[in-house]
Amino acid sequence: MNPNDTLSTALLIAGAIFFLAGTVGLLRFPDVYTRLHAITKADNVGLGLVVMGLAVQAETWAEAGKLLLIWCLVLLAGASVSHLIARGALTRGIKLWRR
């Protein structure tokens, strides 16, 4: 196993852990706002790690650039959509969770 493979394996596994944590958060957290918090953090960091892990294996710079572009688009869309969902939930009067 060459160092590149080791690096991308480590990055991919780290990304998968973030995805798992996000999924558990989505299923276990008490209300829509905390669930959004869990899933967007996991998406952003988890996908970032996966993209980095795959970019290490990319054969050309263009390939790595495309992967990076995908991550940037997901960051933009994820942040905006979670904001919109949270705003929609607030305007519909869904109360914030209190312990």
Next chain:
Amino acid sequence: MEAVTLLQWTFDILLGLGLLWLAWQALTSPDLFKGIVLFIAFGLLMALAWVRLDAPDIALAEAGIGAGLTGALLLAAFAKLRTVKTNRDIAEHPEKGKLKNRSLQFWPAALLLVVAAGLGYAVLSLPPYATGLSSEVDANLNASGVSNPVTAVLLNFRGYDTMLEMFVLLLALLGVWSLEGSALTREALPGPVLNTLTRVLTPMLILVAAYLLWVGAHAPGGAFQAGSVLGAAGVLLLLSGWRLPSNLAAMPLRLTLVAGPAIFVAMVVLTMLIEGRLLEYPPEQAGILMLFLETAATLSIGVTLAALFLGGRPQNKNNKEHT
């Protein structure tokens, strides 16, 4: 190697079971909204399944049209259902709905039986073993004008299939337009975030659509994938409260909608005159003719999908009330 194969088998089995489970849940869910969300998830898993089958063209189309735009259409229909009172009417007068149903039950059932019998016959009459047509496609790829076999099949060897698909899309839109007089303006929620997102994404989506259209000649991509991306840009614009200017809503919009089918028909006539056979291009000009055809098809598909999302027919008379 062994471990990798085992992992792939596990993934495929989980994917197949997940698809079946999602399909069942989406169909049987009493909550319509939940059903729609499950259907979108089903479409995304379906795209993954196509990737596993080495069919990235179909995976792109499934993710774009099957999950994305169909999901948006279903959600838009759901939002309209809540405002229309037919559900409550039926709940208040159940006997009316029942009577209608009973008299209409026989014919759909009979029709379904005939279709099922025909499908069964078609499946049973297939040869038990077939090599498929991929070797013939490969053999004739040089004459097709493109190097992506999927595009060669869709636009050249079986171009009439794609032409009929264009007409199906147009007919669907005509059906929607004849059901509802004018487009309802739903109260838009133009927050700064949605506005910024739309401003950033719309030019990028148009660029991606052009890229998919161009790359379709030699890699996965093509008119339907590009059209769905263009349609997504339209949906995003409509969601952020944008409406077609009234001077474009009449003739220009309708011309764009029929451009794809019309140019297909023109190409059919042209190829019949030149080569004497349906959609058989002269090999030297095949590439450029197909690009022309696909460009028109992409525009029409994108605008049709966005117009389907809008719902009713955009009117140019009472536009002042809406804006």
